[in-house]
Amino acid sequence: MTNLWTILNVAIGLALTYLVLSLVATAIQEGIAAVFRLRAATLKSGLASLLADPGSKKPQLDPFFVSVFGHGLVQRISSKGAPSYVPARNITLALLDVLKDGSQANEFTAIERAVAELPPSPIRQSLSVLMNEASGDIDVLKTRVDKWIDDSMDRISGTYKRNVQITMLAVGFVIACGFNVDSLHVAKSLWAPEANSKIVQTATNFLARHPAAGKKNDPGQGPVSGSQTDQDPAADLIAAKAAFADALDEVSSLPIPIGWKDFLLGDPKESKESKDSKDSNVPKDPNAPKGFFFILARLFEALPGWIMTALAISLGAPFWFDLLQGLINLRATGPKPPRADSPETPGDNKQRSTS
Amino acid sequence: MLAAYQVDGLVLDGTQAGPSDAVRALQTDLRALGYLGRGIDGAFGPGSLRAVRALRYDLINNHGLSRSDDGPAPVAIADYNKGRITDIAAGFDQSLAACLADLISDSKVPKLPRSFDPLADNRAALAAVSSMTDATAPFPFILAMAVQESDSCHYCIPHGNDGDDFVSIGLDRNDKANPDRITSRGYGLGQYTIFHHPPRMEEIARFIVDPVGNVATAFAELRSKFDRDVVGPDSEADDRAAEHPVLALRLCRYPVSDKRRMADCQSCAANVPTVTIRRGTPLFQGSSKSCQPDNLYPSADYGAVPDRSAFLCDWPYAARRYNGSGLDSFHYQIRILLNLVRQRAASGDAK
Numbered sequence: 001m002t003n004l005w006t007i008l009n010v011a012i013g014l015a016l017t018y019l020v021l022s023l024v025a026t027a028i029q030e031g032i033a034a035v036f037r038l039r040a041a042t043l044k045s046g047l048a049s050l051l052a053d054p055g056s057k058k059p060q061l062d063p064f065f066v067s068v069f070g071h072g073l074v075q076r077i078s079s080k081g082a083p084s085y086v087p088a089r090n091i092t093l094a095l096l097d098v099l100k101d102g103s104q105a106n107e108f109t110a111i112e113r114a115v116a117e118l119p120p121s122p123i124r125q126s127l128s129v130l131m132n133e134a135s136g137d138i139d140v141l142k143t144r145v146d147k148w149i150d151d152s153m154d155r156i157s158g159t160y161k162r163n164v165q166i167t168m169l170a171v172g173f174v175i176a177c178g179f180n181v182d183s184l185h186v187a188k189s190l191w192a193p194e195a196n197s198k199i200v201q202t203a204t205n206f207l208a209r210h211p212a213a214g215k216k217n218d219p220g221q222g223p224v225s226g227s228q229t230d231q232d233p234a235a236d237l238i239a240a241k242a243a244f245a246d247a248l249d250e251v252s253s254l255p256i257p258i259g260w261k262d263f264l265l266g267d268p269k270e271s272k273e274s275k276d277s278k279d280s281n282v283p284k285d286p287n288a289p290k291g292f293f294f295i296l297a298r299l300f301e302a303l304p305g306w307i308m309t310a311l312a313i314s315l316g317a318p319f320w321f322d323l324l325q326g327l328i329n330l331r332a333t334g335p336k337p338p339r340a341d342s343p344e345t346p347g348d349n350k351q352r353s354t355s
Numbered sequence: 356m357l358a359a360y361q362v363d364g365l366v367l368d369g370t371q372a373g374p375s376d377a378v379r380a381l382q383t384d385l386r387a388l389g390y391l392g393r394g395i396d397g398a399f400g401p402g403s404l405r406a407v408r409a410l411r412y413d414l415i416n417n418h419g420l421s422r423s424d425d426g427p428a429p430v431a432i433a434d435y436n437k438g439r440i441t442d443i444a445a446g447f448d449q450s451l452a453a454c455l456a457d458l459i460s461d462s463k464v465p466k467l468p469r470s471f472d473p474l475a476d477n478r479a480a481l482a483a484v485s486s487m488t489d490a491t492a493p494f495p496f497i498l499a500m501a502v503q504e505s506d507s508c509h510y511c512i513p514h515g516n517d518g519d520d521f522v523s524i525g526l527d528r529n530d531k532a533n534p535d536r537i538t539s540r541g542y543g544l545g546q547y548t549i550f551h552h553p554p555r556m557e558e559i560a561r562f563i564v565d566p567v568g569n570v571a572t573a574f575a576e577l578r579s580k581f582d583r584d585v586v587g588p589d590s591e592a593d594d595r596a597a598e599h600p601v602l603a604l605r606l607c608r609y610p611v612s613d614k615r616r617m618a619d620c621q622s623c624a625a626n627v628p629t630v631t632i633r634r635g636t637p638l639f640q641g642s643s644k645s646c647q648p649d650n651l652y653p654s655a656d657y658g659a660v661p662d663r664s665a666f667l668c669d670w671p672y673a674a675r676r677y678n679g680s681g682l683d684s685f686h687y688q689i690r691i692l693l694n695l696v697r698q699r700a701a702s703g704d705a706k
Contacts, residue, residue, distance in 0.1 A: 103640075105598070105640055105664065106628060106662055106664050106665045108664075108665070109598045109599065109640075109664040109665075112598070112599055112600060112601045112602065113597070113598075113600060113640070115600075115601050116600035116601050127601075128601045131601050131602060132601070132602055132603055135602065135605050135608065135667055136599070136602060136605060136608075136665070136666070136667040136668075137608070137667055
């Protein structure tokens, strides 16, 4: 009889696989982000679309945007090149300072005059509304502009996260094909009693070694923020390389069938059945020459599994980390594997586990 | 019966020395008819001469029409000339004495009121203003304007030789071609201004005799300036347009439920940043005109003036429009804002 716990173990095995592969994908994605300075680019284009006159052909050369973006409060934080993180408050202050432009009039009036002189544009419209809400009070105006910039930065982060997800999906597909990680095949292999009994321990060990794998590996952290610090892209790249090497080690130690070695054997069970029933059109020896159509057929067979793997990877490490932890916890409340020797497990769990 | 100044051969042109009862009687009648600004001391000086010339102008030219849209006068002063006055520039003579006596003795010609106890009447008037719960306009601005307009006096207070106890009056002479001509007159505490002369009986009763009525009229007038002449629709205040080109009209920073609403202006004035205004300071940023002394305001140096642009309401702009739109109105605005701060200091001392 199929034990419910076997199913749970299969789920744990899959979650572990996806988590480890997500870590690889995250490292690659971070590498790409570092090389192409994606955060900085997203931040710049996001701010340009917020501040520049939409009529201008090159928003990033819009004089108003350039003066705010080039303001010391925005640029100073970055060690070199364009900033990839800027606290919203700094953007507010830079924006108001650019508007004020050294005028001797009282602050609000100076800003108001500058806003009135802006060409008709969404930024002028937004600031006019905020100024009217503030009704002449500079402190209220600063709070309102802060909030507005915050919201806009959230949108920029959202854009960045969407882009990251698309990248992750692409990277995930490359990994799935590259390592030949066919979800269906992996799941089947995890049904085998030997793999099934070992996988929980492997997962527990992994979590013990990487207690924060899901936390610091969120590739979706956008170019915003109060707490984040702006890092040198070169440092980002080094970190991404280290994470990549780490994650690769983990992949190779996974007790699951990935890689191309046995690809042409197809599913172990299926090949056995076919061997029994038909005359062998499936070669037993992987080194034996294969027909083109056979290879094509295998590729089509593996494709759904690869796609599933790619989609799973695109969900990201934090998702799989949380899920894996949840499954392990669920497992802990159930029957212990025979060799489990955890003294911290409450005794009543053990009693119930016999059911 | 002849008036005291109807004396054969009595001619006054400002060169005579010493006070006389005849001159005192003449000044009293000129004051009652709204030609003399203030001062009944029996000495015929330049002020009295200007009053006489203003009357001569009216005897020739005033046909009872308004220079604005506030309706006609009840009588035409020119009807009392009867061919006796042909020359504005002359001084006081017996032809003018005869016209003046005719005007005074005709009950159809309204006379300005006077008070038996100006001190008490003025106190009562100010108390009435402070207790006005009218939300039409902020009363501290009205009080600050009353100081500027009439030194907070609805009735003049006699002192020394000066026996003037008539309702206070402000005379505007804005006709450059006829410098002695009085073009409009402001009456009482709030110097509510009308552009026809003499005022109608109904007007005298409504806001010239009664200080509360006078102030209520000032409230309504100030509110009308606020509603129509700060950001439109009738006209736009140029200082407001330069300093708050984006903001919609702001009535008060406090919500309706707050008891400081339209009442705590003195605190607002004391808490905004101040500016220093000197001769030559532009009237507002970008203005081609600057603050300069003139006949009415001999000094153009003001220190620690509350910055009108830093108020969270538009009453400082409305206060200026109450006075018009020229250079003088900027002096006026500065003084109103300074008065607000002084009044706060005074009330703080009282506590």
